[in-house]
Amino acid sequence: MNLILISLITLGAVGAVSAIILFFVAKKFHVYEDPRYDEVEAALPAANCGGCGFPGCRGFAVACVEAESLEKLNCPVGGNETMQKVATILGKTVAEAAPTVAVVRCGGTCDHRPRTSDYDGVKHCFIAHNLFSGESGCSFGCLGLGDCEVSCEFDAIHINPATKLPEVDEEKCTSCGACVKACPKLLIELRKKGPKSRRIYVSCRNEERGPIAKKSCDVSCIACTKCEKVCPHEAITITNNLAFIHDDKCTLCRKCVEVCPTNAIVELNFPPRKIKEPISSEAELVS
């Protein structure tokens, strides 16, 4: 009985003294934090993907609270809805940003782009990229080793084993930009998602002259300028033998898709048309 009593008293005393010390230490070293940090952080998706350019959601929350306006801040994962919530909490306004999605600008499937050598090394794009220009004749195209797949936190991009090209899952893609950074060939771009997810883009990055590009890949952009000429909105420019469609000018009229002789321009999620021949198979696969 005595033993129990002594134990209880000793432990109780130690506990009480520790509590007092802790109390004063906590008071002394208390750091004031804006309570809005926590509120904003709670409104964020907590993916900590870094897509906003800040270290994690907390970093972004701090930046939002401290910023004069929310103009340049955007959480690509949460999108407009989240940014609206953040704006309400902070009493600021936020402009509606057009949602974007990752697109892979290479259409060189195994059929279109014959392989000329076999890579036998670590399945890692960056390592292969440092070693050589790729298994096919095209030194700009996808290596197909899946750095983008590894980098994706949202399980939204996968290498299709049949085509050896990555495919983006539009539903899951949050356009955080991790794959854009991971790709050593700079093939992935964040583009406007477009109405009803309809998009048109040049699925090629080959900057070689037409004949050389065409020789290594059937569906390469050969810089024939047909699309540039046919575009009524001046949305297409050609630099370094490569066409590029600016998504802020493009009205999705699909004229360029029709004229492209190599099917390098890809249209996504459009209803099938009556006159034109069926969309090339890889266009569907890329979606």
Add this chain to the structure above:
Amino acid sequence: MKTFRIGGIHPKENKFSAGKKIQTIELPKQVVIPLSHYIGTPSEAVIKKGDLVKVGQLIGKANGFISANVHSSVSGKVTKVDVQLDATGYKRPAVFIDVEGDEWLENIDKSSDIVRECTLPKDEILRRIQDAGIVGLGGATFPAHVKLTPPPGKKAESVIINAVECESYLTNDHGLMLEKAEEILIGIKIIMQVLDVKKAFIGIEANKPDAIKLLSNLAKNYTGIEVVPLKVSYPQGGEKQLIDAILRRQVPSGKIPIEVGTVVQNVGTVFAIYEAVQKNKPMIERIVTVTGKSAPNPGNYRVRIGTMLSELALDAGGVPEDTGKIVGGGPMMGRSLMTLDVPTAKGSAGILYIQKQESIRKPIQNCIRCTKCVTVCPMGLEPFLLMNQSERNMWPEMEANRTMDCIECGSCSYTCPSNRPLLDYIRFGKTTVGGIIRNRAVK
């Protein structure tokens, strides 16, 4: 016998072409002379389409500090200046020339007479080396004149000639030493004159007894030149390892050999320097070893720079049937080629045919932590750890574990019983960490 003190391996030597006479191959119909080098900025073309050039004429001017002049290796007509897939696996600028005859510039001494006397002043020698576009032939193709100009405040006490040729299969330096011993010694004298040093060491591995004997006998006539036989061990040809083996001094991390008072030059470079200074001949040809276990005619060939490797392979008996992989250079550090249709560059030391069964890597297994990679690493690093950190993108930790010291010799991957791609990942880490360090320096 001397050797370096940390790590090292001894792969099977397989020097099939050792002792074979150097053969000169026929002039090709067309050459593609690369304007870019393995490192540094590409040279700037100074000729244009349709120009007629002679052998030895300048066609590419050095562009920047780490860059070298490029000369035409043939006479003929420039057909275009375009990109060409080269041994690095990428398309890079090159000059295409259709060969017409073999007309040399008048001021080049084509004869094989040995010119012994060199009375030129130091600056003139350096200028000639620079003008001749001489780069290190050991593999890194670093411009020779830069190496021979120590940074201000530093002074070399000795010069080391790298005649180790520690890579298995390759014999081009060996062949050169047997045939051009006298010229090499004169070249060393010239280098000693430029650097103003009294002592030169020629490091040769003990598996080349004929070269050691020949050079030692001839070196008696030259004061200050000493031949040092070395125990066979890879990577003895690494600059830092060679200095350690000969001088017992270790170059500190991130420093260059001049820090310990020496300069290293490859024996092939020395011969090129001799030709440039004494014969006014720029770097337009080199010795290439063509070899492999099933190579029909392994040997050393004198090749004009820009000759397609496929033509050289044809002259050397063709590509064997069972080839699975073709390596440009030695088996430990060479680059595997996508095709033989790439031009001979200044740094091309050899063509190595690897048989099919040897060309595919064995499946990767778990690391069993056997410590063999640590034991063989000549830089005293922990390859297993660096690989793990690279896989997990732990860049600051990799830097702290001295990944930048790695000389990429491949001893770790060669030794690993679990066939782990240690060097692949370390190289990846090195590239990334190097980028981070450069960014930091800019800020």
Add this chain to the structure above:
Amino acid sequence: MDKLVISPAPHIHGGDSVSKNMTTVIVALVPALLVGLYYFGLGAIIVTLTAVISCILFEYLIQKYILKGTNSIMDGSAALTGLLLALNLPSNIPLWMVIIGSLVAIGIAKMSFGGLGNNPFNPALIGRVFLLISFPVAMTSWPKPIPFNPSYLDAETAATPLAMMKSHFGTLPTTLDLFLGNMGGSLGEVSVLALLIGLIYLLIKKIITWHIPISILVTVFIFAGILNLANPEQYASPVIHLFSGGLMLGAVFMATDYVTSPMNPRGMLVFGVGIGIITVLIRTFGAYPEGVSFAILIMNAFTPLINTYIKPKRFGEKVKVNN
């Protein structure tokens, strides 16, 4: 010609493999095993076979049905674990205990961490220590060494020299007997001679370096020697420490286990010295007569720490500017 293969350098491989390493260690254990068979006869055969077969079986089953990975029994590491476990057991131990020991060694100590290369502790030792703590009587009643002993469970028992030292009871065997293995003990630990042959074979084959075994033995010799000099009545001579118990087996085969020992020579020396000191401490002052297994397991726990703080000698670490 087909498509050429592209891969990063190096393009050749030395031909070493995991199974080659494991096989070499198994070969190095053969002398010790033969001595065990000679002195302990039938029991030794039964225990060894049971341990090896059950280890391989457990690894196969776990790999196939739980981890669903590739079959790894061909690399020889499971067989080696089984053999080492058997050599650490008395030859009169019941079969079901051997099987439990194998299950603990393979299932808990090895496969639950992810298989070969990932286990922090030596699996065979975990198996042995598990049995030692669970079944102390069975694990410490050693059979008497009788050449070609035909009895198994009913074998006549004898005390080990270490137990005699601890209890100060019984006559110690001669040093020659200790050296040859004519004493009570686990079936693989008795013969110093056989284990030294194994050590020399491993050193010649470059499977291990000298650092771990030599540092353990030297430390034990020095530490026990100091104690012995201080009080020869109380503490046994260092030679008996070296030649008895599981020290030789532990120093040569258990502590040098690739996976659980430090990764560079400097670290190995620290590791060896640590094992040596802990062994002598347990033997002289602890409750158990033998402490090698505990010492190795304790130092196994320190291995990651040693790897973090003790680095190999870097190139250019000590700059000699003057010749």
